[in-house]
Amino acid sequence: MDHHPLHLPSASRAVSRPMSRRRLLGLGGGLAAGIGLVPMLSACGADDTASSASASAGGGTLTMGINATPDTLDPGATGLALTLLISFALFDPLVYWLPDGNGGSAFHPGLAESWKISPDASVYTFKLRKGVTFHDGTPFNAAAVKATYDHVVDPKTKSKSGLGALGPYKETKILDDYTVQIIFTAPNASFLHQQAAGNFGISSPTALAKYGPVGFGNNPVGTGPFTFQSYQTGNQLTLLKNPKYTWGPPALGTGPAKLDKLIFRIVTDDSGRYNALQSGQLQIAMNLPPNNISAAQKSGKYQQLLVPSIGTPLGMPINVTKPPTDDPLVRQAIMYAVDQDALVKGVLYDVYKPAHNVLTPITPGFSEAAGKSYSYDPAKAAALLDQAGWTAGSGGTRTKNGQKLNLDIILFSGAGMELPAQFVVSELQKVGFSSSTSVQPFATAQASFNSGVHNLGSFGYYGADPYLLNIWVNSNAIQSGFNWSHYKNPAVDQMIAKANATAADATRNSLYQQVGTKLMQDSMYLPLWDVAGAFTLSPKVKNLHQTLNGYLAFHSATLG
Amino acid sequence: MTLFILRRLGSAIPVVVGITVISFALVHLVPGDPAKVILYGSNASPEQIALLRQQLGLDQPIWRQYFDFGDNLLHGNLGTSFLTQNSVAFELLSRAPSTLVLTAASMLVAMAVGIPLGLVAGRRPGSILDTVARGVSFVGVAVPYFFLALLLVLVFSVKLHWLSAIDDGTAKSLVLPAVSLGWGYAAILTRLVRGRVIEELRSDYVKSARARGSGEWRVLLRQVLRNSSVPAVTTIGLQFGNILTGAAITEVIFGRAGLGSFLATSITSKNIPVVQGAVVVIGIGYVLINLGVDLVVGAIDPRTRQEAAA
Numbered sequence: 001m002d003h004h005p006l007h008l009p010s011a012s013r014a015v016s017r018p019m020s021r022r023r024l025l026g027l028g029g030g031l032a033a034g035i036g037l038v039p040m041l042s043a044c045g046a047d048d049t050a051s052s053a054s055a056s057a058g059g060g061t062l063t064m065g066i067n068a069t070p071d072t073l074d075p076g077a078t079g080l081a082l083t084l085l086i087s088f089a090l091f092d093p094l095v096y097w098l099p100d101g102n103g104g105s106a107f108h109p110g111l112a113e114s115w116k117i118s119p120d121a122s123v124y125t126f127k128l129r130k131g132v133t134f135h136d137g138t139p140f141n142a143a144a145v146k147a148t149y150d151h152v153v154d155p156k157t158k159s160k161s162g163l164g165a166l167g168p169y170k171e172t173k174i175l176d177d178y179t180v181q182i183i184f185t186a187p188n189a190s191f192l193h194q195q196a197a198g199n200f201g202i203s204s205p206t207a208l209a210k211y212g213p214v215g216f217g218n219n220p221v222g223t224g225p226f227t228f229q230s231y232q233t234g235n236q237l238t239l240l241k242n243p244k245y246t247w248g249p250p251a252l253g254t255g256p257a258k259l260d261k262l263i264f265r266i267v268t269d270d271s272g273r274y275n276a277l278q279s280g281q282l283q284i285a286m287n288l289p290p291n292n293i294s295a296a297q298k299s300g301k302y303q304q305l306l307v308p309s310i311g312t313p314l315g316m317p318i319n320v321t322k323p324p325t326d327d328p329l330v331r332q333a334i335m336y337a338v339d340q341d342a343l344v345k346g347v348l349y350d351v352y353k354p355a356h357n358v359l360t361p362i363t364p365g366f367s368e369a370a371g372k373s374y375s376y377d378p379a380k381a382a383a384l385l386d387q388a389g390w391t392a393g394s395g396g397t398r399t400k401n402g403q404k405l406n407l408d409i410i411l412f413s414g415a416g417m418e419l420p421a422q423f424v425v426s427e428l429q430k431v432g433f434s435s436s437t438s439v440q441p442f443a444t445a446q447a448s449f450n451s452g453v454h455n456l457g458s459f460g461y462y463g464a465d466p467y468l469l470n471i472w473v474n475s476n477a478i479q480s481g482f483n484w485s486h487y488k489n490p491a492v493d494q495m496i497a498k499a500n501a502t503a504a505d506a507t508r509n510s511l512y513q514q515v516g517t518k519l520m521q522d523s524m525y526l527p528l529w530d531v532a533g534a535f536t537l538s539p540k541v542k543n544l545h546q547t548l549n550g551y552l553a554f555h556s557a558t559l560g
Numbered sequence: 561m562t563l564f565i566l567r568r569l570g571s572a573i574p575v576v577v578g579i580t581v582i583s584f585a586l587v588h589l590v591p592g593d594p595a596k597v598i599l600y601g602s603n604a605s606p607e608q609i610a611l612l613r614q615q616l617g618l619d620q621p622i623w624r625q626y627f628d629f630g631d632n633l634l635h636g637n638l639g640t641s642f643l644t645q646n647s648v649a650f651e652l653l654s655r656a657p658s659t660l661v662l663t664a665a666s667m668l669v670a671m672a673v674g675i676p677l678g679l680v681a682g683r684r685p686g687s688i689l690d691t692v693a694r695g696v697s698f699v700g701v702a703v704p705y706f707f708l709a710l711l712l713v714l715v716f717s718v719k720l721h722w723l724s725a726i727d728d729g730t731a732k733s734l735v736l737p738a739v740s741l742g743w744g745y746a747a748i749l750t751r752l753v754r755g756r757v758i759e760e761l762r763s764d765y766v767k768s769a770r771a772r773g774s775g776e777w778r779v780l781l782r783q784v785l786r787n788s789s790v791p792a793v794t795t796i797g798l799q800f801g802n803i804l805t806g807a808a809i810t811e812v813i814f815g816r817a818g819l820g821s822f823l824a825t826s827i828t829s830k831n832i833p834v835v836q837g838a839v840v841v842i843g844i845g846y847v848l849i850n851l852g853v854d855l856v857v858g859a860i861d862p863r864t865r866q867e868a869a870a
Binding site: 065069071072077079155158160161163164214217218232233234235265266267268269271272273275276278279280281282413414441442443444445446447448450471476477479480481482 | 590591592593594596597598599600604605606608609610612615643644645646650651654655658710713714717718721724725726727728812813814815816817821822825828829830
């Protein structure tokens with residue numbers, strides 16, 4: 001296979017740990033937007049790297065159990081990260097952005113052969129590939145790119161994550177049939193990452209006109225390796241191989257898909273997915289809970305794939321305005337009191353990676369130094385609380401002026417945070433905190449978070465670009481957005497805005513690193529574990545590739 | 561008879577209006593903003609959240625939102641799902657068959673098991689058959705259906721590979737969910753029928769039938785069963801609502817795209833139009849089933865027919 005460079009040397013080990021985006025996304029609906037595509041790995045056996053014979057054999061139907069119901073099949077309209085997984089199979093972006101298998105990432109030509117970015121990151125010029133056709137036979141050209149982007153900003157589309165990801169879009173200008181410019185009213189350095197994340201899969205202008213901005217969500221037509229066959233609402237989505245597909249990036253494989261059919265089966269119940277994997281109805285189960293993943297690994301019958309995502313680790317926003325966490329010393333004590341490594345080993349069955357930062361390590365702008373701001377040091381936590389005037393008394397809970405050192409913890413259900421939060425509570429008790437925890441449905445919890453009645457909340461975010469920090473640390477997102485730390489720092493707001501107005505990667509990343517360091521210093525977020533997609537799969541499934549938002553690409557997947 | 565049906569349907573109108581008001585109030589009383597539920601994690605600025613609220617009509621006063629809903633309903637329009645932008649009618653219709661099939665299959669299991677078991681048990685109370693039947697029904701009542709469902713999946717799908725763990729559209733994959741959901745009702749029916757049969761067997765008409773020389777089974781099936789079925793049929797009708805509740809969980813366990821699981825997730829994500837639409841449809845369904853039960857009971861027992869006509 002031609003994508004050797006991307007193969008992980010020992011895929012089966014690399015693969016061994018994941019966990020739950022589903023949860024994040026699941027219930028509450030939420031979801032993250034994400035981004036980019038990428039990486040890859042041969043999902044399977046460690047030694048089949050060069051088995052081109054089996055890869056070329058091809059054929060068959062691969063059924064993957066997913067954990068939530070897509071809101072729409074239109075990547076431009078969706079608010080659910082899960083739809084982006086489907087988008088990678090049905091659509092191509094202008095430019096692919098994929099993991100390189102060594103912890104880094106690289107851009108690859110997609111429907112654009114080359115691209116140029118203006119120094120202020122407000123004008124993106126793309127030279128398009130010729131000879132590409134959509135699944136419905138419509139030829140791909142500049143008009144299709146314009147139709148796709150105009151569709152996202154059309155109010156009738158009611159775009160969710162695409163609209164947010166696109167930012168200050170002005171227009172798409174057709175320079176000639178195979179050259180387009182995407183122009184923004186303000187600098188938008190995150191765009192190259194965002195356009196690769198899946199929301200902007202180039203859509204057939206014929207189908208957009210035929211089905212309308214909403215109807216397209218039930219009849220998606222792209223240029224990708226698979227074509228849409230049918231969707232039984234809430235049940236399963238069936239895709240067929242696109243035999244004409246020859247324009248995929250070599251990093252994902254050459255030529256048409258090997259599978260004949262790709263089925264996404266919706267099974268929202270965790271144990272339902274695990275049972276169906278064991279009964280042989282599924283070949284891949286997505287985001288099983290850690291205890292099932294651990295059992296699957298012990299059985300020796302399944303491979304486990306952990307696909308890291310760009311984003312903010314799952315963790316707990318610390319409310320910087322509500323006592324006692326309005327005191328920086330108390331917040332620092334919390335940061336020192338919790339042992340993420342023990343959490344991951346003890347509660348998450350070592351499936352995920354512990355997090356010590358506001359961004360995951362594969363996110364551009366990740367600051368290694370920021371991750372070292374705190375270490376697990378209960379003695380230091382106790383000393384900080386002493387210094388803040390909270391004295392240890394009888395019963396183990398510290399007091400100050402007759403007040404107990406108590407934290408109100410609010411979690412939303414379905415995010416897999418209940419058990420980890422119990423671990424955090426027990427860690428905090430050891431240094432003298434008491435706490436009360438309530439678990440609420442997502443809709444209720446987010447209202448609580450905006451009103452600020454919590455000391456610790458719950459959060460986690462799959463993203464495409466470090467600009468995602470803007471949505472949850474910006475001062476304007478406290479009352480009605482996702483700034484659940486109630487963190488207000490105009491200097492940080494400005495630094496993030498400046499970073500997104502900087503086209504030069506090095507400068508931009510260094511700005512984001514400064515922001516990350518500042519956020520960690522201000523101890524406004526207790527990171528717990530890195531967001532990542534977890535896939536438990538039959539060893540027959542081979543040649544999967546990873547994407548940068550924790551998903552899989554099926555361009556050259558095979559069933560051995 | 562027609563008048564009876566019309567009267568029953570007419571009395572259903574305040575019931576349906578009542579449940580829409582109550583469910584509308586409940587879903588709005590719970591704090592939380594559907595726009596934010598939808599946009600969580602999607603790079604959404606506060607402006608975009610406000611825009612979506614406006615698009616969804618959430619910026620209107622609550623009375624206005626209810627009025628719009630009622631107005632649409634009278635025009636036969638259940639509204640548009642917040643999440644998918646598809647019509648609520650489409651969303652419900654695409655999931656209704658799965659739930660109807662599951663409900664019918666569970667009822668079938670309940671009747672096929674419960675009625676014969678009750679009959680043989682009641683015929684000779686204290687016999688070995690009776691002890692077995694009571695044992696079965698005791699287990700059925702005592703073991704929660706979701707526990708039974710998980711147990712059945714473990715044994716028949718995961719270990720033995722005989723039946724599907726999740727729905728695959730075939731009748732075979734309906735077996736486990738129907739059995740796990742129907743078993744509890746089979747147990748209730750068994751007890752109900754057994755009790756009635758014991759009672760009826762002691763009655764004068766049975767004695768006189770026997771005296772006339774009717775065979776034992778003829779008495780049992782023609783007379784006793786018929787007289788014992790009235791409470792059984794009524795119970796089946798009343799269980800409809802319970803089955804729907806059970807269906808929500810059973811559907812989730814077996815990965816079935818049905819109304820129950822859909823309603824449950826719509827409530828937690830505050831997909832208000834779907835919740836409203838589902839409540840209306842289920843309310844009407846409930847009323848119709850009860851009407852059907854009354855008609856069937858009338859057919860079985862002429863006395864109630866006369867009351868209805870009166």
